[in-house]
Amino acid sequence: MLQSELLAKVSKEAPKDEKSVNAQFLTRAGFIYKEMAGAYTYLPLGFRVLRKIENIIREEMENIGGKEILMTIFQPKSLWEETGRWSGGVGDIMYKCDDEGEIGLGPTHEEMLTDIVRHYVSSYRDLPQYIFQIQTKFRKELRAKSGLLRGREFSMKDLYSFHATKEDFLKYYKRAAAAYVKVFKRCGLSSLMTEASGGDFTKDFTHEFQVLAPGGEDTVIYCPKGHFSRNKEIAGDLRGGQKCPQCTETLKEAKSIEVGNIFPLGEKYSEAMKAYFVDKDGQRKPIIMGCYGIGPSRTMGAIVEIHHDERGIIWPKEVAPFRVHLIQIGKEKRVAKAAKDLYRSLQKQNIEVLYDDREDKTPGEKFAEADLIGIPWRAVISEKTIKKNSVELKERSKKSLRLVKINQAAKYVK
Amino acid sequence: MLQSELLAKVSKEAPKDEKSVNAQFLTRAGFIYKEMAGAYTYLPLGFRVLRKIENIIREEMENIGGKEILMTIFQPKSLWEETGRWSGGVGDIMYKCDDEGEIGLGPTHEEMLTDIVRHYVSSYRDLPQYIFQIQTKFRKELRAKSGLLRGREFSMKDLYSFHATKEDFLKYYKRAAAAYVKVFKRCGLSSLMTEASGGDFTKDFTHEFQVLAPGGEDTVIYCPKGHFSRNKEIAGDLRGGQKCPQCTETLKEAKSIEVGNIFPLGEKYSEAMKAYFVDKDGQRKPIIMGCYGIGPSRTMGAIVEIHHDERGIIWPKEVAPFRVHLIQIGKEKRVAKAAKDLYRSLQKQNIEVLYDDREDKTPGEKFAEADLIGIPWRAVISEKTIKKNSVELKERSKKSLRLVKINQAAKYVK
Numbered sequence: 001m002l003q004s005e006l007l008a009k010v011s012k013e014a015p016k017d018e019k020s021v022n023a024q025f026l027t028r029a030g031f032i033y034k035e036m037a038g039a040y041t042y043l044p045l046g047f048r049v050l051r052k053i054e055n056i057i058r059e060e061m062e063n064i065g066g067k068e069i070l071m072t073i074f075q076p077k078s079l080w081e082e083t084g085r086w087s088g089g090v091g092d093i094m095y096k097c098d099d100e101g102e103i104g105l106g107p108t109h110e111e112m113l114t115d116i117v118r119h120y121v122s123s124y125r126d127l128p129q130y131i132f133q134i135q136t137k138f139r140k141e142l143r144a145k146s147g148l149l150r151g152r153e154f155s156m157k158d159l160y161s162f163h164a165t166k167e168d169f170l171k172y173y174k175r176a177a178a179a180y181v182k183v184f185k186r187c188g189l190s191s192l193m194t195e196a197s198g199g200d201f202t203k204d205f206t207h208e209f210q211v212l213a214p215g216g217e218d219t220v221i222y223c224p225k226g227h228f229s230r231n232k233e234i235a236g237d238l239r240g241g242q243k244c245p246q247c248t249e250t251l252k253e254a255k256s257i258e259v260g261n262i263f264p265l266g267e268k269y270s271e272a273m274k275a276y277f278v279d280k281d282g283q284r285k286p287i288i289m290g291c292y293g294i295g296p297s298r299t300m301g302a303i304v305e306i307h308h309d310e311r312g313i314i315w316p317k318e319v320a321p322f323r324v325h326l327i328q329i330g331k332e333k334r335v336a337k338a339a340k341d342l343y344r345s346l347q348k349q350n351i352e353v354l355y356d357d358r359e360d361k362t363p364g365e366k367f368a369e370a371d372l373i374g375i376p377w378r379a380v381i382s383e384k385t386i387k388k389n390s391v392e393l394k395e396r397s398k399k400s401l402r403l404v405k406i407n408q409a410a411k412y413v414k
Numbered sequence: 415m416l417q418s419e420l421l422a423k424v425s426k427e428a429p430k431d432e433k434s435v436n437a438q439f440l441t442r443a444g445f446i447y448k449e450m451a452g453a454y455t456y457l458p459l460g461f462r463v464l465r466k467i468e469n470i471i472r473e474e475m476e477n478i479g480g481k482e483i484l485m486t487i488f489q490p491k492s493l494w495e496e497t498g499r500w501s502g503g504v505g506d507i508m509y510k511c512d513d514e515g516e517i518g519l520g521p522t523h524e525e526m527l528t529d530i531v532r533h534y535v536s537s538y539r540d541l542p543q544y545i546f547q548i549q550t551k552f553r554k555e556l557r558a559k560s561g562l563l564r565g566r567e568f569s570m571k572d573l574y575s576f577h578a579t580k581e582d583f584l585k586y587y588k589r590a591a592a593a594y595v596k597v598f599k600r601c602g603l604s605s606l607m608t609e610a611s612g613g614d615f616t617k618d619f620t621h622e623f624q625v626l627a628p629g630g631e632d633t634v635i636y637c638p639k640g641h642f643s644r645n646k647e648i649a650g651d652l653r654g655g656q657k658c659p660q661c662t663e664t665l666k667e668a669k670s671i672e673v674g675n676i677f678p679l680g681e682k683y684s685e686a687m688k689a690y691f692v693d694k695d696g697q698r699k700p701i702i703m704g705c706y707g708i709g710p711s712r713t714m715g716a717i718v719e720i721h722h723d724e725r726g727i728i729w730p731k732e733v734a735p736f737r738v739h740l741i742q743i744g745k746e747k748r749v750a751k752a753a754k755d756l757y758r759s760l761q762k763q764n765i766e767v768l769y770d771d772r773e774d775k776t777p778g779e780k781f782a783e784a785d786l787i788g789i790p791w792r793a794v795i796s797e798k799t800i801k802k803n804s805v806e807l808k809e810r811s812k813k814s815l816r817l818v819k820i821n822q823a824a825k826y827v828k
Contacts (some may be wrong), residue, residue, distance in 0.1 A: 007481065007543050009534050033530050035486045036517075041530060042484040044545075050484065067421065070456040070464070072449045073487075073550060074567050097511040097519065099554060099566075103450075105511065105519075116447050116455060120423050125774075129421055131458075136487060136550065140513060152513075153488050360539075 001044070001322070003356040006030065008043040010369045021215050022304040023147025025313050029372045031321075038144025038152030045373065046300075048321040050155060053296045054134050056186045056318060057157045060179045064172075066132040066159055071112050073136065075104035079111040083272045093140040105138040110269050110291060113160050118275035121287065124164040127277060128172065132159035134296065146217065148301030149257060159292040164279060169288045173264060176292045180209050180260050187299055188307060188316025191259065194220050194229040198263060209260035209294075215305040216257040225249045257302045265289040313374030314396050322354040324413050325375035329363045329382035339381040342391060342406055349410050371396070377413040381406075415458070415736070417770040420444065422457040424783045435629050436715040437561025439727050443786045445735075452558025452566030459787065460714075462735040464569065467710045468548050470600045470732060471571045474593045478586075480546040480573055485526050487550060489518035493525040497686045507554040519552040524683050524705060527574050532689035535701065538578040541691060542586065546573035548710065560631065562715030563671060573706040578693060583702045587678060590706045594623050594674050601713055602721060602730025605673065606636050608643040612677060623674035623708075629719040630671040639663045671716045679703040727788030728810050736768040738827050739789035743777045743796035753795040756805060756820055763824050785810070791827040795820075 008030030015027045015034070026032045031046030042050050058068065075094070080086035086094075086104070095105040106112070113131060121127060137156040144152050159176065163169040177193055184191040191209040198206045208231060210220050221238050222229035227246035230238060232253070240253025269275065270286035279285050300319075307314045315321070324346060328339035336357075343355045354375060356366055363382075370378050380392040390403045393412055404412055422444030429441045429448070440446045445460030456464050472482065489508070494500035500508075500518070509519040520526070527545060535541060551570040558566050573590065577583040591607055598605040605623040612620045622645060624634050635652050636643035641660035644652060646667070654667030683689065684700035693699050714733075721728045729735070738760060742753035750771075757769045768789060770780055777796075784792050794806040804817045807826055818826055 001481075005479075005481070005543075007483075007531070007534055007545060033533070035526065036488060036490050039486040039488045041486055041526070043530075044481045044483055047483050065419075067415075067419070067458045069421075069458055069461050072453040072455055072567050074450060074453045074552075076450050095511045095513065095517075097509045099509065103509075112449065112455070116457075117421070119447070120421055129419075131421060138488075153486050 001354050003354055004358050006044060006354075008033070008045065010372055018147060019145060020147040020149065020301070020305070021308060022149065022301040025304055025308055025372070026147065026301075029313060029369075029374070032148070036152075038141050038150065038154075040148065040151070040297075045321045049300055049315070049319055050296055052319045052321075053187060053299050054155070054157070057183050057294055057296060058134065060183045060186075061130075061132045061157065061159055064175050064179045065130045067130060068133060069131055070133050070135060071106070071109050071116075073106050073138070075106050075112065077102045077104065079115055079273075080104065083111055083269060085111070095138050095140060106135075107137055107139045108291075108293075109133070109135075109158055110160070110265070110289075111273070114269045114273045114275050114289070117162055117287065118270075118273060121162065121275070121277055124277055124279050127162055127164045127287065128168055129162040130159065130172070131162075132157060132292075146215070146301070148297045149215070149217070149305070151297060154295055155297040157294045157296060161290045161292070163288040163290075164277065164285075166288055169264065169290055173262065173290055176262055176290070177207065180262065180292070180294070183294060184209060184211065184259060184299070186318050188303055188319065189259065189299070192220060192222050192226070192229040192256070194222070194231055194256075195234065196231040196261070197234045206261060206263045208258045209262075210256040210258055211302055211306060212254050213257050213302060213305045214255055216255040218256045218258055219253060220256045221251050221253050223247060223249050224252055257298070257305060259299050259302050260292075260294040262292045263290060265291055308374070311368070312372030315374045315376060317376050320374070320376050322352040322375050324351060324353045324377045324379050325356065325370045325373065326353050326379045326381065327356045327366050327370060329366070329380060331359050332383055334386060335381060335383055338386045338406065342379070342381060342409060345407075346410055346413075349414075351410060351413060379409060379413070415768050417768055418772050420458060420768075422447070422459065424786055432561060433559060434561040434563065434715070434719070435722060436563065436718040439718055439722055439786070440561065440715075443727060443783075443788070446562070450566075452555050452564065452568075454562065454565070454711075459735045463714055463729070463733055464710055466733045466735075467601060467713050468569070468571070471597050471708055471710060472548065474597045474600075475544075475546045475571065475573055478589050478593045479544045481544060482547060483545055484547050484549060485520070485523050485530075487520050487552070489520050489526065491516045491518065493529055493687075494518065497525055497683060499525070509552050509554060520549075521551055521553045522705075522707075523547070523549075523572055524574070524679070524703075525687070528683045528687045528689050528703070531576055531701065532684075532687060535576065535689070535691055538691055538693050541576055541578045541701065542582055543576040544573065544586070545576075546571060546706075560629070560715070562711045563629070563631070563719070565711060568709055569711040571708045571710060575704045575706070577702040577704075578691065578699075580702055583678065583704055587676065587704055590676055590704070591621065594676065594706070594708070597708060598623060598625065598673060598713070600732050602717055602733065603673065603713070606634060606640070606643040606670070608634050608636070608645050608670075609648065610645040610675070611648045620675060620677045622672045623676075624670040624672055625716055625720060626668050627671050627716060627719040628669055630669040632670045632672055633667060634670045635665050635667050637661060637663050638666055671712070671719060673713050673716050674706075674708040676706045677704060679705055722788070725782070726786030729788045729790060731790050734788070734790050736766040736789050738765060738767045738791045738793050739770065739784045739787065740767050740793045740795065741770045741777075741780050741784060743780070743794060745773050746797055749795060749797055749800060752800045752820065756793070756795060756823060759821075760824055760827075763828075765824060765827060793823060793827070 633646040
């Protein structure tokens with residue numbers, strides 16, 4: 001993509017109405033545009049990152065058998081009345097609009113999918129089912145002040161599983177947990193599978209995936225060796241400094257961001273909504289359910305909270321909007337031609353490039369913008385480098401520069 | 415994908431509350447599930463089709479320079495008050511929900527994008543801009559009775575272009591029109607670029623892309639040679655049977671479905687919202703705008719309205735949920751192994767296959783379901799075919815069967 005054609009421009013000043021690191025950097029660098037508290041437009045750069053995160057999640061959900069669907073945002077009141085959640089609990093944070101009767105905007109989709117499943121599933125032969133969607137969700141949030149970390153309109157991947165037996169559910173729950181760790185790892189996040197309360201969803205123990213970050217709203221008490229992690233909300237007397245319940249390590253306590261969660265739902269929704277199946281033994285039984293959520297937009301915010309320095313964002317490779325930020329210094333024809341040739345050559349090799357072809361910016365401005373935007377590789381073409389038939393490469397996360405032959409550049413940045 | 419794992423089951427009976435051909439077939443075949451009037455969930459098969467249509471549109475929009483973003487569904491009242499559209503006109507079909515103040519659900523995004531553009535664009539050097547999104551939109555529809563053709567919640571691609579001069583706009587308008595014809599052609603639809611009124615958007619002439627279909631809500635008067643088409647709403651005294659204004663052909667009149675539209679917006683929104691730029695001559699001028707819409711969900715409905723027979727849907731190849739429907743007849747181990755081997759082999763060659771591995775269905779049931787679902791190629795493996803080391807291939811759109819060697823199957827269906 002040509003930077004001269006990018007709609008959004010980089011801004012030197014931090015937006016006054018944003019306090020979180022993620023909203024400040026993402027706004028300044030032209031990834032997002034605030035429409036109202038907790039609702040952001042994803043500009044071309046931001047959309048690319050969001051889409052990459054969603055695709056990582058999609059791949060890993062498909063790897064554990066997930067089938068993708070797309071439910072409606074509009075929620076019929078009648079379904080939510082079956083579970084008693086239209087008002088009270090999650091119903092209270094559900095936006096409602098009027099038409100003929102009332103319509104809710106989906107904050108979560110247990111009711112809707114349970115209704116679909118009871119329509120199609122009748123026998124143990126129809127189970128298990130693993131169904132997910134990636135969709136915009138809505139929740140009334142009084143404290144929508146953390147940029148992408150807490151939205152009123154936000155992107156959500158919700159997977160639901162349906163089982164004939166508790167054993168089958170537990171096996172899948174573990175598979176899903178492992179897939180979650182993998183998703184976050186690919187996004188450059190080291191996640192802690194953390195014990196948490198079930199909130200409105202369940203009375204069982206549930207699990208959150210927390211990533212340590214000073215900007216987080218949660219606090220976890222965790223074993224640095226990864227043997228234990230519990231949300232402080234349910235930690236009781238447990239504190240950092242005490243011994244890990246699983247090993248000899250000393251527990252730590254730190255701020256964190258919840259990027260995902262998995263819930264054993266048991267028979268709560270299937271009982272309430274009469275989602276039964278006939279088992280091998282001829283008995284009618286309620287389906288056993290689990291649900292598994294990841295917020296792609298919140299994950300994007302978490303990545304920025306963790307991967308940045310004072311100059312800007314440092315995108316992990318798999319979620320970066322581009323692999324290479326090619327910067328042309330100088331307007332000379334020879335320089336422009338060398339830069340354009342490299343641009344095309346990298347694209348032909350399927351390497352995504354943002355090409356800073358602008359002629360009205362100083363080298364200093366271009367470098368500062370590149371640092372703010374945070375693309376993994378910076379490649380500079382100037383009068384000086386082309387004399388040596390070379391390009392100057394630098395990783396955003398490192399300080400060292402290296403001059404390499406232009407025709408070798410692709411090898412380095414791959 | 416294994417058909418035994420598909421959540422949705424095929425139903426022999428037409429849904430009682432659906433009158434349109436598209437909703438009947440898509441529901442019976444397990445592509446969609448009705449949540450309420452004008453709001454459908456896309457089940458695994460339907461989601462695949464919707465995604466393919468969206469990707470065709472995405473590719474063609476990128477081919478004409480479109481940059482993808484994602485705006486919010488939530489619309490701030492203040493923006494719509496700038497253009498006077500919060501109430502009256504399109505404002506009257508906008509769903510509104512309450513929070514702190516009022517929030518609308520986007521029925522279209524001129525206001526929001528014009529606001530973004532006026533924030534970033536200040537000079538003729540920043541123009542032109544071509545920005546699009548693919549997103550869920552909402553409109554109050556009293557007559558949401560045509561399945562995917564008229565939704566209250568529906569998928570929409572909206573592209574907006576921003577120009578310094580009218581000439582530049584007109585050039586792009588033609589490029590966009592050509593891209594639209596290409597999109598619909600790839601979707602198996604032959605579209606007529608049709609003169610239409612501007613409705614709420616503009617007082618200029620606009621263009622709709624209409625496809626002829628008995629189930630359509632519109633009527634067009636058109637030249638069979640493709641030289642002229644006008645929506646009957648603005649046709650005045652013009653009728654089928656009269657001479658084409660462009661050639662010697664006789665005009666026809668027929669029912670049709672509007673699958674896309676393009677609008678010259680001129681300076682309407684930029685004037686109202688003060689989206690100005692400084693031109694080469696130093697003058698401040700309002701940006702000249704165009705907008706270009708396609709409904710992927712409506713396109714999906716239109717495809718079914720046009721491509722079906724009495725037995726079911728006949729998907730055009732590029733939008734079919736799978737390329738091949740592999741049907742195993744009989745439970746014998748040899749047969750199952752041959753079918754499974756072919757399934758894996760086709761998948762390895764990146765050919766998408768739905769494999770009917772179910773053992774509780776008769777051949778007749780399987781064939782009837784395959785015809786209803788409408789995948790382009792049917793491949794049958796049975797005791798009889800494997801004796802000849804062969805598979806029986808049939809195109810959904812044709813009657814002839816042919817027996818080909820199993821290792822040659824991929825060649826035929828590619």
